[in-house]
Amino acid sequence: MSFFKPKTYKTRSELVRGCLNGERRAQVALYDRSKAKLLGICLRYAHTVAEAEDIFQEAILKIFNRISDLEKPELLDPWMRSVVIRTAINYYNRTTRQELRNTGLDEASYELENDDYLRIIDQTNVEALLEIINALPQKYRLIINLYLIDGYQHAEIAKMLSMSENTSRSQYMRARNLLMLKLQESGITANEH
Amino acid sequence: MNTEKHPTDRDLQRAFQQKFKDFEATPDPELDKKILGHIGTPRPPAPNKLLVLSGVIILAFLAALLFVENGKETVKPVEAGKNTKLHITPDRHIADEQITGFQGTTNKAHHQEAALGRGTSRNRLPGPLQKSNTQQSEIQVSASEQPGLSNDTGLLTNEKTIQLDVIEKRRPYPSIAVSLNPANLLASDANHAFLTDSANGKPDKTTHHPPSKTAFVVSLAGINTFQKLIVMPNPTARLQNFNVPVSFQNTGFSAHLGIEKKGMSLTAGYSRFQQELSYEIATGAYVLVKDHLGNYAARSEGIPVKERADFNLLGLSLKKQLYFRSPGLRDFYGYLGVSGNIDVQSAGKSGWLSIGGGKNIMVNPNLKLSVAPYAEYSIGRLKSTNAEFRFRPLLVGLSMNLRIAGN
Numbered sequence: 001m002s003f004f005k006p007k008t009y010k011t012r013s014e015l016v017r018g019c020l021n022g023e024r025r026a027q028v029a030l031y032d033r034s035k036a037k038l039l040g041i042c043l044r045y046a047h048t049v050a051e052a053e054d055i056f057q058e059a060i061l062k063i064f065n066r067i068s069d070l071e072k073p074e075l076l077d078p079w080m081r082s083v084v085i086r087t088a089i090n091y092y093n094r095t096t097r098q099e100l101r102n103t104g105l106d107e108a109s110y111e112l113e114n115d116d117y118l119r120i121i122d123q124t125n126v127e128a129l130l131e132i133i134n135a136l137p138q139k140y141r142l143i144i145n146l147y148l149i150d151g152y153q154h155a156e157i158a159k160m161l162s163m164s165e166n167t168s169r170s171q172y173m174r175a176r177n178l179l180m181l182k183l184q185e186s187g188i189t190a191n192e193h
Numbered sequence: 194m195n196t197e198k199h200p201t202d203r204d205l206q207r208a209f210q211q212k213f214k215d216f217e218a219t220p221d222p223e224l225d226k227k228i229l230g231h232i233g234t235p236r237p238p239a240p241n242k243l244l245v246l247s248g249v250i251i252l253a254f255l256a257a258l259l260f261v262e263n264g265k266e267t268v269k270p271v272e273a274g275k276n277t278k279l280h281i282t283p284d285r286h287i288a289d290e291q292i293t294g295f296q297g298t299t300n301k302a303h304h305q306e307a308a309l310g311r312g313t314s315r316n317r318l319p320g321p322l323q324k325s326n327t328q329q330s331e332i333q334v335s336a337s338e339q340p341g342l343s344n345d346t347g348l349l350t351n352e353k354t355i356q357l358d359v360i361e362k363r364r365p366y367p368s369i370a371v372s373l374n375p376a377n378l379l380a381s382d383a384n385h386a387f388l389t390d391s392a393n394g395k396p397d398k399t400t401h402h403p404p405s406k407t408a409f410v411v412s413l414a415g416i417n418t419f420q421k422l423i424v425m426p427n428p429t430a431r432l433q434n435f436n437v438p439v440s441f442q443n444t445g446f447s448a449h450l451g452i453e454k455k456g457m458s459l460t461a462g463y464s465r466f467q468q469e470l471s472y473e474i475a476t477g478a479y480v481l482v483k484d485h486l487g488n489y490a491a492r493s494e495g496i497p498v499k500e501r502a503d504f505n506l507l508g509l510s511l512k513k514q515l516y517f518r519s520p521g522l523r524d525f526y527g528y529l530g531v532s533g534n535i536d537v538q539s540a541g542k543s544g545w546l547s548i549g550g551g552k553n554i555m556v557n558p559n560l561k562l563s564v565a566p567y568a569e570y571s572i573g574r575l576k577s578t579n580a581e582f583r584f585r586p587l588l589v590g591l592s593m594n595l596r597i598a599g600n
Contacts, residue, residue, distance in 0.1 A: 024474070024581075025474070027232050028232075028474065028496060035220055036217035036220075039217070039218040040213075040216040040218045043216075044213065053224055056228075057227065057228055061231055117201075117208075118205075121209065122208065126212060126216050130216075149209045151210065
């Protein structure tokens with residue numbers, strides 16, 4: 001019935017303004033609009049689904065509590081994404097900061113050509129790729145996500161993870177090597193099937 | 194190796210970003226409910242620094258007053274006409290003593306003590322004063338020992354004999370009315386003894402009326418709110434399953450500071466309380482619900498919402514205190530009041546009616562404490578945070594009031 005048609009927020013600016021005014025419907029609308037994408041990010045950064053949900057909940061509350069920090073409504077989506085990523089980093093800094101140690105994979109070798117990896121990535125479904133990323137040690141997982149998927153530069157990553165830029169690069173190299181190895185195993189397994 | 198420029202990294206970035214570009218996941222419905230229950234509930238605001246500062250100042254002011262009042266005994270000469278009657282309310286333990294004597298000297302100290310109601314004490318004022326068993330006594334005071342006190346002192350000078358009508362009342366808080374002739378005498382602070390122009394020398398029922406001096410009043414009250422919720426017409430959403438209030442968050446406090454004279458008080462105040470409610474925003478989906486009789490009914494599914502509205506009211510309040518005439522209820526009073534408030538956040542104005550009562554407890558001659566239950570009802574409607582609702586609250590509270598007599 002049109003009489004009870006829910007109020008719609010036609011533009012991003014209206015939505016942000018509604019949230020800033022504490023309008024419940026604007027908050028629900030923003031949540032409904034963004035939740036799937038944001039939970040997807042959490043699942044990439046988290047080791048388990050339960051951890052992803054914890055990060056997601058914490059990030060959503062941060063978003064609504066700090067939406068007044070958003071200066072330009074057009075930057076809503078990247079801002080929310082960055083809040084979620086920073087929440088994930090903080091989550092792991094809080095819980096398992098000491099986990100990262102050398103894994104002995106510095107010299108791990110992978111034998112496939114570059115094109116083979118790209119083919120494997122292309123042929124592997126998202127869930128399987130997610131599984132591979134989730135299986136990486138925590139800090140490797142963070143760097144792979146930040147650098148390869150979310151497109152942050154090493155200078156930014158170094159700042160976010162409180163490390164030097166060189167450390168960020170070397171950590172990334174190790175993480176990439178391990179990822180390649182996992183992809184190689186995955187590709188071989190897939191080919192065996 | 195510069196990993197950022199390595200072609201492998203670029204390719205990998207492109208491949209991974211393409212793969213995860215549209216990656217989404219639907220939260221579990223339970224998680225949805227949990228999160229939706231949290232968002233929209235504003236965080237409790239941090240204590241207002243100004244308010245805290247005001248509280249500290251008021252407390253410091255009160256502490257200073259208490260300190261000063263305990264350290265002095267104010268005695269002022271009072272000009273009075275003929276047949277002026279002095280009402281004295283002595284401390285209980287003194288009044289209960291049998292008056293047997295009175296030193297007939299008219300030195301200043303004894304007059305001060307008499308004015309303070311201490312002149313009837315046996316230990317302090319031994320002498321030839323005689324008191325009959327009736328409630329009225331005639332006391333002969335000889336001033337011969339120190340005749341003709343100086344006019345400069347404002348003390349007895351015209352006659353050597355004064356007549357005192359003493360009316361002693363029994364517990365609690367007995368009063369003594371003393372009629373003095375000639376005119377010049379000393380009176381203590383109005384809280385302890387005050388003058389009337391009654392000439393008949395009989396006990397006056399107005400004894401229990403509030404003193405006519407201006408006093409400072411400070412009150413602090415804890416309040417509990419009950420509210421009538423008004424849902425404003427809204428064509429954009431259908432709301433259901435209201436629950437008001439959902440917790441004990443509907444408590445608050447109020448603080449007032451002002452002046453009082455002849456039972457009328459004018460105070461400025463700050464009140465703060467919350468209203469909490471939960472409801473659902475109806476969706477287009479329906480679910481079948483089985484009732485206790487086993488019948489099924491379609492019920493609109495809703496998104497649960499919990500909201501809290503904070504009210505910070507500043508205002509002025511005018512109250513009239515009514516004292517009981519009965520001696521048994523002399524420390525009790527009732528009051529009626531009106532007040533106007535403005536909400537600091539929404540700038541909404543509201544008028545309030547208040548009614549209450551209380552009991553005075555004498556702390557010292559210049560300081561009274563009263564404990565007073567009261568109720569306040571808002572004539573106007575208060576706006577909630579999101580302006581979708583209006584509240585008409587009824588505040589019920591218990592206030593602690595300090596009444597400090599002015600000089």
